[in-house]
Amino acid sequence: MDKLIISNLSKSYTNGINALTEVSLEVPKGMFGLLGPNGAGKSTLMRTLATLQEPDKGSIFLGDIDLLHQKNEVRKILGYLPQEFGLYPKVSAQTLLNHLAVLKGITKRNERKEIVTSLLHKTNLYDVRKQYLGGFSGGMKQRFGIAQALLNNPKLLIVDEPTAGLDPAERNRFYNLLSEIGEKTIVILSTHIVGDVKELCTRMAIINQSRIVLSGNPIELIHNTEGRIYQKTIFKNELAAYKKEYRVINEKLFLGKPVIHILSDTNPANGFVPVKSDLEHVYFSQIKKNR
């Protein structure tokens, strides 16, 4: 299977905001997590990969296919689940899925029927296939989204923040489905939730302020920060002081009191205790560093 190679991709908007700066990535088959805070440029990158947006410069190749110039070739093997989308309210799931299958080039009626039925089963929408989409819940809508993305047996599947708005159980099921697909396909999953990547992805990249700041195998990345993370529970009014002194990469509340995590090559003592490194630490260390 071919790799997706992104080289020196840059994009800035007319209002002067840089969305992507010299982004280069190699994405092999399997689940690839693109992690970054809101506004980092994730969706811009995803839309560019989905042939919906033009970069200012750079190139993207999927094997031999020049993604920026052979858009229709890419679209044939592309599955895309946008971050936000709507559905025709007065059309049934089956009808719309069938229609989208036509758009993707599945023109043999029986073939189309077969894949639509199996995807409806797969996403467990078969029972509601005749129901108008206007009545779908958030989870059902999202499942419909993934069903349509899989219509053409995509070689490149792009899912942009797919778990937003899903309850935890719904999210897990969604992951199962994705990881199954990831065995045969390049799946790029963008998210701002570290847990998503941790659970699913064999490779990942962190994007922050339009740049790729880190990429690699999650386990290796965690390994790099291993033994450098320390934790301490403090009082609220001390926070500022700690921030001055240490490289605080994360702060959260535990039983109402702030717990801070710091990154340090040496043991800072002072009541800090070492903790096991986690992907979250990797992520926050990158985000904070650049801030």
Next chain:
Amino acid sequence: MMWYELFKFELRYRAKRAETYVFFIFLFLFSVFGTDFIFQGVELGKVKQNAPLVIAKTMGAISGIFMIMASFIMGVPVLRDYRYQIESLIFINPIKKRDYLIGKFLGSMVVLLFVFSAILWGMSASEFMPWQEENLLLPYRFLSYLKPFVTIVLPIVFFGASLFFVSGSLSKKLLVVYTQGIILFVIFLLTKAIKNEHLQAILDPFSLTTLTAITKNWSVEQRNSLLVPFDGLVAENKLFWLALGVMALIIGYNKFHFSRKKKKNKSSKKPIEPKTLETSVNKVINIPIVKLQYNAQSQCIQLLEHTLFYIKSLLKETSFWAIVLCGMIIILVNSVNLGTSYGVDSYPATYFIVEELQETSIFFFVVILMFYSGELIWKEREAKLDLIFDSSPISNLIHLAGKFVALVCIYVILIVALIISGLLFQAYNGYYNFQFAVYFYGFFLEILPFLVLYTFIAFFFQVIFNRKLLGIIFVMVFFILNIASEFYGFQHSLYKFGGKALGTYSEMNGYGHFLVPYLWLKTYWLVFGIILLIVSSALIVRGTETSFLKRCKQLRSRFDKLSVRLLSALVVLFVSIGGFIFYNTNVLNEYWTINQEEEFRANYEKNLKQFEHIPQPKIVNTNLKLELYPETREYYLEGCYLLQNTQTEPLTEVHVQKLIASDVILKDVTFEGGAAKLDMYDRYNYSIYELKEPLQPGDSLKMNFIQTFTSAGFEDGNGSTKIVRNGTFFNNTDFPSLGYNRKYELKDEELRKNHGLPTRQNKASITDTRNLVNARSGSDSNGTTFEMIIGTSEDQTAVAPGALINSWKQNGRAYFQYEMDRKMINFYSILSARYAVEKQQWQATNAPLNEPVALEIYYHKGHEYNLDRMMKSMRQSLDYFSSNFSAYQYKHLRIMEYPRYAAFAQSLPGTISFSEALGFVFHIRDETDVDMAFYITAHEVAHQWWGMQVEAANVQGQHFILETLAQYSALMVLKKNFPDEKVQQFLKMQLEDYKLGKTKEKELEVPLYLVEGQDYIYYNKGAINMYALQEYIGEQNLNIALQHFIADWRSDGGRIKSCNKRYATSKDLLGYFRKVTPDSLQYVITDLFETTEPIDNYVDR
């Protein structure tokens, strides 16, 4: 003051929106041109363009047309909050419903008033535009604009605003906002069906009918000076609509709730949440491998599936079905004009129904076109499904074409619905001769191509502007510009989008020769449209790049192979068809722009006017051999005129004017004794022949000539309707004539001024002795004997004046030989068609020994409805006229039907040409209608006396003799054969027509005896006044006067005519009237004919 905050917010928001200003500017510009545009073709007469009444009506009309803008503005403020899904943010705030609605309503209302004030500013600015002519205007008065704006426009704007605000807020659907303005307009159309004038005046939302009603009896001076009052009907009308507006607001206020979303359709019950994903993951479901196909076949399937999908989605729109219903109902409710003339309907023949349906439905079609094209283009983006669509490998072209075809199918569905309602209408009226082919052609040949072409434009604009509203507005602008550009000389179908309309359908001739050029042009524009669609498909937004420049930059990569190949093939096709059309219209045929034609006419007059009154010989014998080829629309004519010098001096020159038309060729003109041709006026097809030997007074010589008419290729537009495949009808003004021809002069005074020509008089003054010797302008004959042989297609019958002395078949053609045994006027027509003939004979009761007169009606098979009435009228008329005036002069009297390209009947020697549109298809209901088939026939038969026996001098009052006397004569036959109430009914119609004509009069009304071209005087007033005269002095006396008049002034040997060598005038006629009128009643003649006494004094009202 919460509402005030919302009010301010609304204003600030609108102030930033481009739409607000686009609306304003558009309305302003439209208003500047409004008066000219709306009253294009409507005779204002002496009423000035800026008379308060005209301004009020124009304002009413403009606000009616643009109610849709009010809907755009008022329908959206609440809807907007829902669409951007911020309603929950707003509604959780402690805003009271009252504040929310008041703020939104008032804010939008202020914006609306701002936009609509453009009508006021625009219209009052139009007075100062450079193209306005001062003599058509009254002095500027701002109040003339302000008052109707306040009294006519504002109330309806308030009503519209209230209604639209409420319906937009309650329905929360954009499509409602788009269509409700139109629905109001439809209501307006429906009010036209109301028979009760008072009710109609009150119900008309835009007050047009109301204004017409209250000013019905206003004189021109009143129309020019009075401001439209705000009382009586107008006030009732306005208060009615204001009250409705208030009611709408109250209902809306009570119904509106701060709910998150309107209730779901009942069909979609609470969603069944299906089993969770888990179960399915446990079962292993393999996703089958599909084969993706991108070949031509699969693209066809994609197109088909796409089309079906969008058709289904449009069929789910309630608004569409509302339009279909309205379209079907309107023909059933509306008073249908079935070729109605003289208050008599025709049979509901299919072509009438089709024309009526076309007229009433075009509005609905245009609405569907403008709005649904926007809906379709924006469908994915409005549902936020665009990213999913755009990342699929569907080609833009197929995507767009699918939507296009779907919209076209929607038109077809509406068309089918209309046809069904047409059939129902016919069946309801007991008419079962359904002609499906005529329905088919009327809609699929005439309407559908027009819609298809404009749909291309609508799609293109939606793509280019990438804003739904802007797209819709620009389609409207384009539509208006395309029509308006015609008045500025942009006329050739090659560059005028869509080409011209198809010529009139006639039952005799079908679409005749119009069809071929029409189809070529539609094909040409269709190819252009497809090119436009392909370009649109390359420019359409796909993905998130919306800037037009960026889309243009991507253009090259956007064209996929299919598009490029298609595009180049189509461009080649477009250019080739264009070339072919150009070759036909401009090379094979001559194409004249309006300017060229004007220039030519002006120069004709400047160069040749000098010859207007030079002495010329007169045609005394005409001998013609015409080979007519209706199939190919050609003829070959060999002619011989015998010219006689009736002057007192020898003549050395003969001036021959050929018909000015490039497809008519005159050749081999020879004169007995020889002549030399001077060709300095060849440009005007005017040749001067210098005779070798002068023609002495009383002598005569033969002039031989050959004239041909050929149709090569086709012309731009519909070409001439004279020589057609079935129903040829033309007259001898197409043949060579002698001397200067006034008919080529420019007639419009404005144009004449521009070309430096003096004012043209319609008719010469009654004292102009030079014109007293002519019975027609530039008359080249004082009567001629006549012989003609016509050859035509074997299945046709050709008719000309004279007795048919022989007819035979030869070489697969039919020949007819006609001969007139006595002198007739040199004005005759030639007809040829596949005729059926109804024959009878008539014997004069007072001359039983005379040869009987052959009565014949040549008609189109299927038009038998009124033959009996016409036959009866011919007999009764001949009876009455021959016993009261003088003997009938010919041995035949024929009526010949001709296609409905014109709608008149015309009497020529022994023959009456009668339009298919008139009389033949009248559905006369004896209980309610006047038998107009009978009357018109009688009128035309009367012309065998007034026009054929007595000719009148070609000066003022000529039509008093010819037409008014024919009206009187026919009226007497009517009176003799029908009860008095029918006569009174007829006179009442005449009175109405007269009053209508008078309001349109541009000059002062002239007395009857000086009448020129004013048909409302010589027809309508003439009939009324002559009827009054015979009531005063007695029918018998009046007929005696006419008897003497004929005896003295008949063209062949009239007692006075022979010695005076001039034709009769209206003054002469009045002399005969006076002779039979007692002294005590002489004043009546003065009042009726010599002055313009108010007509009411003589008519029972």
